[in-house]
Amino acid sequence: MEDEFYSRYEIIDAHTHIFPDKIAEKATVSIGRFYDLSMNSRGLSERLIIHGSRVGVTKYLVCSAATTVHQVSQINNFVAEECKKHSEFYGFGTTHPHSESIEQDLKQVRELGLHGIKLHPDFQDFNADSPEAFRIYEQLEGVMPLLIHCGDSRYDRSSPERVANISKNFPKLTIQAAHFGGYQRWDEAEEYLAGCPNVYYDICSSTAFMTAERAAHLVRKYGVERCFFGTDFPMWGYRKELERFFAFGLTEEENKMILSENFKRVYNL
Numbered sequence: 237m238e239d240e241f242y243s244r245y246e247i248i249d250a251h252t253h254i255f256p257d258k259i260a261e262k263a264t265v266s267i268g269r270f271y272d273l274s275m276n277s278r279g280l281s282e283r284l285i286i287h288g289s290r291v292g293v294t295k296y297l298v299c300s301a302a303t304t305v306h307q308v309s310q311i312n313n314f315v316a317e318e319c320k321k322h323s324e325f326y327g328f329g330t331t332h333p334h335s336e337s338i339e340q341d342l343k344q345v346r347e348l349g350l351h352g353i354k355l356h357p358d359f360q361d362f363n364a365d366s367p368e369a370f371r372i373y374e375q376l377e378g379v380m381p382l383l384i385h386c387g388d389s390r391y392d393r394s395s396p397e398r399v400a401n402i403s404k405n406f407p408k409l410t411i412q413a414a415h416f417g418g419y420q421r422w423d424e425a426e427e428y429l430a431g432c433p434n435v436y437y438d439i440c441s442s443t444a445f446m447t448a449e450r451a452a453h454l455v456r457k458y459g460v461e462r463c464f465f466g467t468d469f470p471m472w473g474y475r476k477e478l479e480r481f482f483a484f485g486l487t488e489e490e491n492k493m494i495l496s497e498n499f500k501r502v503y504n505l
Contacts, residue, residue: 242291242478246496249288249296249436251383251414251466255279256314264470277470281318281325282467284297290326291474292435294321294496297466299328299383305335309344316348326354326503328383332360342375344408351503352381352412357393359385364398365405373406381410381503387418396421400428403435410502411435412464416442416454430457431485434504439481439494440466448483460490464499 255264255278264278268338277283284296298315302308312329318329325366329345331338331353344354353376364384372427376382384402386394410454417437418425431436437458443451467477482491499505 245292245492247288247291247293247465247478247497248496249293249324249467249469250412250464250499251440252284252296252298252469253279253300254281254284254298254315254318255300267471270451271471276473279470281322281480285322287349287469287474291478293360293474295323295324295326295468295499297324297328297383297499298325300330301356301359302332305332308332308335308341312341312344312348312350316350319349322364326351326505328354330354331371331372333362333366338371339375342372348378352383356385357398358388358391362393364394365401370405371404371410373402377406377409381385381412383412384414385419386413386415387421389420394420396425396428398431398448399435403429403432407434408436413437414466415440416451416467420445421454422446422450422454424453426457436462436464436498438464438466440468440477441471443477444472448480448485451480452484452486455486455490460486460493461495461498461501464502465495 243336261278277287288296300311300315302311308331315327315329319325327350329350331341335341346496362369384398387396399413409432413429413435416425417429419441465481466476
């Protein structure tokens, strides 16, 4: 597809990762090894903007999960600083279920002007519906949204059933369930998450592993109004991900909803 085609749409990337310059290469390689996938780029802010601007992306949800407790404050400060530099960025902070200062972590996130919390149960070594994680959701509910990695055929920490349990126990918590609600576990995601009234879905790191028909089915099952476009940058490239997205065969209005309008509505932009 030509870039002129993309210019017909406002595009928001609802799921991207950025890292400080000194660790970007190491972090990107590490993620690629974890998933046994070739990465499209390095997780640098400037590269994200360069790649996204080529297809007309206007805003990026940027985040990074803390793999250890001592990283939390550093990551929150880094994401906030990058958001100050780049008006296109919409930053999510992080915390860690093993932190002894979750309340302070979330206070820092709010004071820095960040808009939500990103958690990755597999990287952070906790079960998504564990008592220690519930301590976080109790403080997030009704205050700020949660973006959570969902699914992996190798692990059960962030299974769709666990995420559905979060939804049930915290009905006023806005949940962005990554990867169509369950990376490599989409049958389970459909079973457990479809119909959860406070769950929304980004479609990143999914369409490369399913047919366009299967993806379109999930969109219909969850509700078009609940789905966000995303790339999981630096994992995937924009042109290929957009090509896969438009292959769903949705209507023009539905395309616009997923590419930007849903995100703006849910996050009050």
